[in-house]
Amino acid sequence: MSTSLLLAQLLNGLQYGVLLFLLAAGLTLVFGIMSFVNLAHGSLYMLGAYAFAVVGTQTDSFLLGVLAALVTGLLVGYVLEKTVVARLYQRDHLDHVLATFGLVMFFNEMVRMLWGPQALFVSLPDALSGTVELFGFTYPSYRFLIIAVGLLVAVGSQWLIHRTRVGMLIRAGSVNPTMVGALGVNIRFLNAMLFTLGAALAALAGAMAGPILSVQSGMGESVLITTLVVIVIGGIGSVQGAFYAALIVGVADTLGRSYLPLLLRQIADREVANAAGPALASMLVYVLMAVVLVVRPQGLFPAHKDK
Amino acid sequence: MKHTHSTFCLAWAALLAANTAMADVKIGFSAPMSGPVAAVGQDQYDGFILGLERLNGKFGGQTVTVLKEDDQLKPELGNQIARKFIDRDKVDVLVGLGFSNVLMASLPRILESGTVAIATNAGPSTLAGAGCAANVFSIAWQNDGSAEAMGKYAQDAGFKKVFLLAPNYQAGKDNIAGFKRFYKGQVVDEIYTQVNQPDYSAEIAQVQAAGVDAVFVFYPGGMGVNFVKQFSQAGLMKKLPLLSAFTVDGTTLPSLRDAALGSVSGAMWDVALKAPGNADFVAAFSKKFGRTPSLYAAVAYDTAFLLDIAVKKVNGKTDNKPAFVAAVKAAGTELKSVRGPFKFGSNNMPVQNYYAFQAVKDGAAITVKQLSTPLAEHPDVYASLCKAK
Numbered sequence: 001m002s003t004s005l006l007l008a009q010l011l012n013g014l015q016y017g018v019l020l021f022l023l024a025a026g027l028t029l030v031f032g033i034m035s036f037v038n039l040a041h042g043s044l045y046m047l048g049a050y051a052f053a054v055v056g057t058q059t060d061s062f063l064l065g066v067l068a069a070l071v072t073g074l075l076v077g078y079v080l081e082k083t084v085v086a087r088l089y090q091r092d093h094l095d096h097v098l099a100t101f102g103l104v105m106f107f108n109e110m111v112r113m114l115w116g117p118q119a120l121f122v123s124l125p126d127a128l129s130g131t132v133e134l135f136g137f138t139y140p141s142y143r144f145l146i147i148a149v150g151l152l153v154a155v156g157s158q159w160l161i162h163r164t165r166v167g168m169l170i171r172a173g174s175v176n177p178t179m180v181g182a183l184g185v186n187i188r189f190l191n192a193m194l195f196t197l198g199a200a201l202a203a204l205a206g207a208m209a210g211p212i213l214s215v216q217s218g219m220g221e222s223v224l225i226t227t228l229v230v231i232v233i234g235g236i237g238s239v240q241g242a243f244y245a246a247l248i249v250g251v252a253d254t255l256g257r258s259y260l261p262l263l264l265r266q267i268a269d270r271e272v273a274n275a276a277g278p279a280l281a282s283m284l285v286y287v288l289m290a291v292v293l294v295v296r297p298q299g300l301f302p303a304h305k306d307k
Numbered sequence: 308m309k310h311t312h313s314t315f316c317l318a319w320a321a322l323l324a325a326n327t328a329m330a331d332v333k334i335g336f337s338a339p340m341s342g343p344v345a346a347v348g349q350d351q352y353d354g355f356i357l358g359l360e361r362l363n364g365k366f367g368g369q370t371v372t373v374l375k376e377d378d379q380l381k382p383e384l385g386n387q388i389a390r391k392f393i394d395r396d397k398v399d400v401l402v403g404l405g406f407s408n409v410l411m412a413s414l415p416r417i418l419e420s421g422t423v424a425i426a427t428n429a430g431p432s433t434l435a436g437a438g439c440a441a442n443v444f445s446i447a448w449q450n451d452g453s454a455e456a457m458g459k460y461a462q463d464a465g466f467k468k469v470f471l472l473a474p475n476y477q478a479g480k481d482n483i484a485g486f487k488r489f490y491k492g493q494v495v496d497e498i499y500t501q502v503n504q505p506d507y508s509a510e511i512a513q514v515q516a517a518g519v520d521a522v523f524v525f526y527p528g529g530m531g532v533n534f535v536k537q538f539s540q541a542g543l544m545k546k547l548p549l550l551s552a553f554t555v556d557g558t559t560l561p562s563l564r565d566a567a568l569g570s571v572s573g574a575m576w577d578v579a580l581k582a583p584g585n586a587d588f589v590a591a592f593s594k595k596f597g598r599t600p601s602l603y604a605a606v607a608y609d610t611a612f613l614l615d616i617a618v619k620k621v622n623g624k625t626d627n628k629p630a631f632v633a634a635v636k637a638a639g640t641e642l643k644s645v646r647g648p649f650k651f652g653s654n655n656m657p658v659q660n661y662y663a664f665q666a667v668k669d670g671a672a673i674t675v676k677q678l679s680t681p682l683a684e685h686p687d688v689y690a691s692l693c694k695a696k
Contacts, residue, residue, distance in 0.1 A: 005516045012508040019506075109341075117345030118598075119532045119562035124540075131542035137515050140540035143508070212540065213505050214532030214562065218343050222503050254509045261498070274499060278475040282501040 004135035009258050010251060011134070015143045017250020018150030022205035023223060024230040024242040025157055026198030032237015032303055033174035034191050036085060037093050039100040041202050041227070042220025043107035048073050048203025049210040049219065050111055053120040056210075062125045069207035070200050077199020081192045089191070104221070112217040119216040128211075146208050153201065157239045170194060174237055174303065226253075229289045235299025244301055249285050256284035332369045332618055332625055335392030337385065338403040338428070340377035343503075344528050346558040347603050348377070351403055351427050353596050354604030358611025361591070366611075367618030374398065378405045382412030389413035393420045399625040400425060402610055407431040407450060407478060417443060421628045423635050425613070427606045430656050432481060436692035439654040442632045444639075446613060447606045448575055449656045449687035450478060451485030453552035456573035456661030457523055458489030459681035461550060466520040468493045472510060472534075473525040475499035482525035482552055488688065489681075495519050507534050511541050521548040531559050539566040555666055557601025564673045567666040571678065575646050575657070576605045577664045579675045582647040609644045616641050648684050654693035658686045 027041045051072035056065025084103065088096055128145060131138040161167035173180045173190055181187040206220075213219065226249065234245030261277025268276070292300060336355060338348030352375065364371055374396055378385040385405050392398045393416060401417065401424040404410045410429045417424045418440050430445035430452075461469055471486060471494060473479030483497055495517045498510055514522055522543075526534045531554035538549060549570040556574065560567055578589050578599055588608055592600040600608075616638035618625060625631045639651035644659075652658045661682040664675040 005512060008512045008516075009509055012506075012512060015508065016506050112341070112345065117341075117349055118558055119346075119529060121562045121564055129540065131540075137512055138542040138546075140537070140542070142540060209505075212533070212537055214529035214536070216343065216529055216532075216562075217345070219529070223505060257500070258509045258513055274497065275475075278499045278501060282475075 004137070005258075007135045008137045008139070009254055011139070013251030013254035014247060015147055015250070016254055017247035018147050019205065019209060020223075020227060020230050020250055021150050021243050021246035022153060022208060023202055023227045024234070024246050025153060025239050026201035026205075027227055028231040028234065028237055028239060028242040029170075030195055030198045031231060032235075033170060033194060034089065035093075036089060036195075037096040037100065038085075038195075038198075039097060039224065040080070040103040040107065041198070042224035043104050044073055044076060044199045044202035044220075045206040045209075045223065046107065046111065046215075046217070046220040047076055048206025049122075049213075049215045050115065050120065050206075051203065052207035052210045053122045053215045054115075057121060057123050060123065062128065065210075066204070066207045069203045073200035073203025074196055076203075077196040078192065080199070081195040085195060086188070086192070108217045117217065119214040122210045122215055124211045140212075142211060146212075149204070149208055153204070154239075154243045161239060166190075166193075171303075226285065229285050231299075232289055233292045233300055235302035238299065238301050238303035241299055241301030241303070245299070248300075249288070252288055253281075253285050256281040260284070332366050332371045332400070332614070332623070333396065333398045334371060334373045334400050334402055334614075335376070335388075335396060335398035336373055336402045337376040337378050337388045337392070338405055339380040339409075340375075342380055344380055344406070347428065347528070347601075348403075348405075350558060350601045350604040351607040354592065354600060354607035355402065355427075355611055357588075357592055357595060357604075358608040362611060362615050366615045367620075367623055369618055369623045378409050380406060380409065382409050385409035386412045386416070389424075390416050393417070393422055398422070399631070400614060402614075403427050403607075404429065410434070414438075414440075414443070421632070423617075423625075423628070423631055425610055425635070427610055428603060430687075432689050435654050435656045435687050436689035437694070439693035441655070442628070444635060444651060444655040445657060446610050446639075447657070448659075449689065450481050451488070451687060452575065452657075452659075452661050452682070452685060453573040454482040454485030454523075454525060455489050455685070456663065456681040457550045457552055457571075458486040460571065460573065460663045460679065461486075461490050461521055461523065462492065463679075463681065464521070464548075466492060466548070468495050468517075468519040468521075470495055470514050470517050470519045470522045471497040471524070472514075472522065473497075473499060474502045474504070474530060476502055478527075479525055485552075486523050503530060505533055507537050508541075511538055511543065514547070515541075515543070519547070521550055523550040523552075524554055525552050527553040528559070531555065532562055535559075535563055535570065536566045539568075544569050556603075557599055558603070560666065560673060560675075561598070563666075565668075568668060568673065569666065571663055571665045572675075573661055573663055573681070574602055575659050575661055576602045577662070577675045577677070579664060579677050580646065580662065581677065582645055584643060585645040588645045605645050609642065609646070609649070612644075613638050613642050652686045652690050654687070654690045656687050656690065658684055661685055 030038050048069040052065040052069040055068035128142045130141045132141050230245045230249050234241030260281045264273035264277045338351045340348040376388040404426045407429040424443045426445040430449040435449045471483050551572045555567045555572045617634040620634035649659050662680050663678040667676050
């Protein structure tokens with residue numbers, strides 16, 4: 001029973017990690033390649049979840065919901081880049097933080113005014129709401145879809161960045177944007193495209209999280225912090241790094257939450273363990289990040305090995 | 308010169324005092340109106356306004372003005388608002404006062420001023436016990452009540468082994484303690500999760516591995532939506548009875564719908580409650596606001612009627628604070644609450660029934676039905692520690 005619980009927890013960690021990766025992929029691209037700090041990434045995730053919930057429930061179609069989320073992400077991402085973000089590339093990071101934090105508040109208040117403060121209802125088609133028996137546990141089948149979508153995005157972005165011409169330009173632009181511009185590439189357009197892509201990925205993450213999480217104003221902030229931890233551990237700008245780091249954080253967090261309190265009970269009495277266990281478990285990913293920053297400040301899987 | 312000045316001031320003050328005795332009743336309403344728990348604050352405000360409207364905008368024949376503030380669930384802000392209401396606006400009554408942490412931060416000034424304060428969402432144990440005060444009332448609940456009712460329910464249902472989950476903060480610990488106070492079976496494990504944790508799959512796997520008869524959780528707001536959705540998607544709702552407090556309520560049920568089916572929650576009120584005036588309240592609220600009221604709305608609705616009785620008792624002379632405090636306390640006994648039996652205990656906390664409700668399907672809609680009344684006219688355990696009269 002104990003081995004099967006461990007296997008089940010590893011699967012839970014994998015699933016959580018994949019969800020984090022969907023968010024981290026877009027953020028690490030924008031942060032690492034464009035050197036732009038985008039706190040509003042969580043808002044795009046929230047907007048994706050709302051688009052999915054509203055359209056998905058109206059049309060009673062899961063696919064249309066996901067499509068609506070993607071379109072919302074693309075549109076909002078494009079407009080944001082043109083109106084706000086493009087003006088800020090030349091400024092320093094503090095200005096980025098200030099502007100995008102303002103956007104976070106704007107979007108939170110906007111969805112509250114449009115849909116009210118209550119969490120939105122999200123429907124899930126019968127085909128996806130079943131369960132699967134695994135290691136003696138019942139497991140929601142929808143979680144496997146999340147894993148599949150996450151892996152698909154991982155493979156897709158890997159292909160885009162390492163196997164296509166656009167990917168080559170993105171990589172080149174991240175190392176020396178001036179030189180890429182001098183060679184006749186429209187670097188502004190490249191940036192706009194990249195930001196829009198990141199926004200669409202965040203919206204997709206929101207749509208995938210919609211059925212399992214509470215879709216409400218402010219849902220993006222708590223997950224954004226963990227996402228920042230992921231991209232720091234993975235190495236800023238590296239999609240591959242974000243993938244591995246997301247899995248590491250997902251598994252570490254899940255195992256920490258389930259086993260740290262139990263381990264503490266071996267050495268301390270139950271009352272103390274119950275109080276200290278969850279506190280330690282919630283610190284675990286930050287401790288992990290701190291260790292990575294000390295040992296390998298460039299992250300575990302940096303985008304540029306020689307930088 | 309100095310003399311005439313002070314005489315003038317005195318005369319003016321006397322005039323003012325005479326004026327306030329005859330004029331409006333001023334209410335300072337505060338609640339979290341923005342952020343993740345804004346739904347709770349909005350329901351309280353709407354419930355209070357509906358009650359006031361049904362009283363034709365008057366308490367005891369006096370015209371009522373309501374000032375509204377958003378505490379944003381921030382204790383320091385709640386404290387500022389209480390000071391503003393008392394010192395600048397000179398309100399007759401403070402209503403709302405937010406969550407327990409916000410209320411506790413506002414308390415020092417409220418105690419000093421002697422102004423009547425009616426909490427519609429909090430009944431922290433310190434305020435119910437040694438820290439109780441004559442002018443501070445909770446018309447909602449003592450925080451442990453609903454969890455105690457679920458403990459009693461689990462005991463009565465004969466569940467031998469249970470698993471308990473709550474967020475890792477004071478209210479989470481209080482609710483777990485409340486459950487255990489009335490449950491005598493075996494608590495296989497209790498888990499405290501991070502506040503605002505999004506994913507509960509690890510904990511749900513542990514629940515499955517533990518082989519228990521029932522699960523009790525306290526997950527207010529968005530945490531509850533997350534947990535119940537994930538618990539239901541794991542197919543556990545059909546296998547394991549899910550008992551909860553402040554988790555499946557009027558603010559979360561519309562977003563949970565089928566996911567909450569079968570879950571049992573402890574509360575002092577829900578839409579299905581058969582109490583005089585309740586069906587009428589639910590219909591009026593639904594008609595006016597286009598949504599089903601929650602227990603937060605019901606509490607605030609009661610508050611309006613409580614104040615009506617109290618203001619009547621003092622003939623509108625709300626500026627005599629000790630008399631008004633006594634009138635509010637007495638009004639509690641006369642109040643015909645939509646939750647059934649109600650009165651203020653010796654510590655100004657409610658003495659009321661705590662019911663068990665189950666989420667059920669009614670045609671296409673999801674609603675609740677009343678299962679039982681685990682705790683009838685239940686006073687809290689802290690009352691004996693209260694030294695105020």
